Amino acid sequence: MVAFHNKAEFTKTVEEEENITSVDEKLKDLEEAPTNEKYREIIEKNLSYKYKYEEATKLPTVITVSKLKSMDIVENFTEDEERLQDDYHREYNKPLMKGPLFLQEKKGLTPAEVGTALHGVMQRLDLEKVNTLEEIKEQIKQMEFIELLTPEEAKVIKVEKIYGFFQSSLGVRMLQAYKNGTLKRELPFRMEVSSTLLNNSLPGEIYNEEKIVLRGIIDCYFEEEGKAIILDYKTDYVPNGEEQVVVDRYRTQLNYYGEAVEKLIGKEVKEKYLYLFSIDKEVKIGKI
Template sequence: RAKEKLVMTGLDRYLDKKLERFAEVLRVEGQIPFTILGSADSYLDWMLMSLSGKYTISQIQREEGADTGNLIVKELSVSDLVGGEMERQAEKKLTKDALLSLDTVRVYDQEFAADLRAAFEYRYPHEADIRLHTKLTVSELKKQGQFADEEESEFLPTIPSFLKEDGKEEHPGGAFRGTAYHRALELLDFGKVRTRKDLQNALEGFRRDQRMDEESLSLLSEETLMGFLDSSLGKRLAAADVSGRLKKEQQFVVGIPARDMDAGDSDELILIQGIMDAYMEEEEGLVLVDYKTDHIRPGEEKVLVDRYQMQMNYYERALEQMTGKKIKEKIIYSMALEKEITLG
């Protein structure tokens, strides 16, 4: 819909006669009778009818147009339109001929030529920054290949492989299982869960309070969780939890120069957003911890190191910026191996 102005055009061979016919249209209670409206040959006729009695024919035919307040009417003859177009076409032809006949070797205006050359040779000094992503999540970095990562996979088969029907699982795959373990470890109070019964009570509480659904809880192994809690890392986290030195699910946004990310030759900052599983404060510095549920076998620890080293480096950089404290240790805990792996 028009917001400020609506321009309508109409063509009528007998405009003069229609203007005379509609000049004194009779109105009944301010409205044009249907018998007159029904005699219209076009929408233009209705427009002309609506203007009846507001001005004379001579006013419409004035070059500047007749202004009725809401509507400006201007009559243009075909001869005027054709004549004007012929003048424009002739001017364009002359201009085209003049341009085609120019001596391109000769410089007609030295100053203009210099400005033109400078314009064409100009190179934007920050070209490398144009295609930079201003903000990335850790997941997006994975997709862009900044650090290799496969979906954290199912590491404990729900049923033996020889009983699987057509290779299908009865439960969702690894991405769901990994999410279930991360959620459980986020909710568990490490300082209070010391026995298998404590763990069972905690998981039942998650179900009762609807903090985890039945499907997610069914993907968890109590044996695996107890293995983590009884490990040396689990005991360190429990001690830190009791003394208030443990932080879980720490969100962060950190600015890293594009050059440091091999994203371009630029010092412009790229914001990286993510969530750290946990970190704790000890005497000599902070310990960064990340849980992984990737399906790997004993002896394949290097796979996790190669896969997550860069991710943990970003986490380390973010944590040091947020806290102003040094990271003394970066640890990955493999649920599949029930083993902690220290990164460099």
């Protein structure tokens, strides 16, 4: 039998049906109903389930070498991130119209910004024209003209420091590698590493094969006799005689660079160096 009701009659009927059995009575009926053990076990299993790789959901999928290093040694040193973002900004986010000079002015550069500017210069220098101070000065002027450097960045670049590097034994080796065609500058890389590298408290039997992407930028890589030389520039202030402090600070970073070169390029790393611009000195990083 089919019956038709208007809205008022339908609402009244529903309310009457709901009043017949109270909520408390319905709950009591459910409690007294027989338990189906089969479904009880399934429900309890689903409610108590724990994802095997739960800790992996708390890890970043990508991390830079500098950030990884900073977790062990120094606080929030983000040189790689700044350089990657800085290059992207200069290349793809140039303003359509320059603002007035007074709006462009900035009250000094941070040490990290000075380091980023120097790395940019070392990356872009024409190595055929670094034989005199004037040749280097002219190149920096040109970088400023085509907006690879801001006026403020151009002012803080110490030309004599760059010239001194190219006169050093390491600089001479680098220039020779350039002539031989085995030099790479500002070499970005990505490689997979075990998530236990980021958190060594994770159980190895589960997380050794759970990977995160490690990325970074190698300042300079060149080859001699088929083996790799890695060079990283640093602008940190270093008191003379305290080079070991800087070596300890950056050893982890250089080790990751070496591993990247051996894994991704397939070359044995013969030597790793820091060049400390503040004291015009190269420092070799040995293995531990």
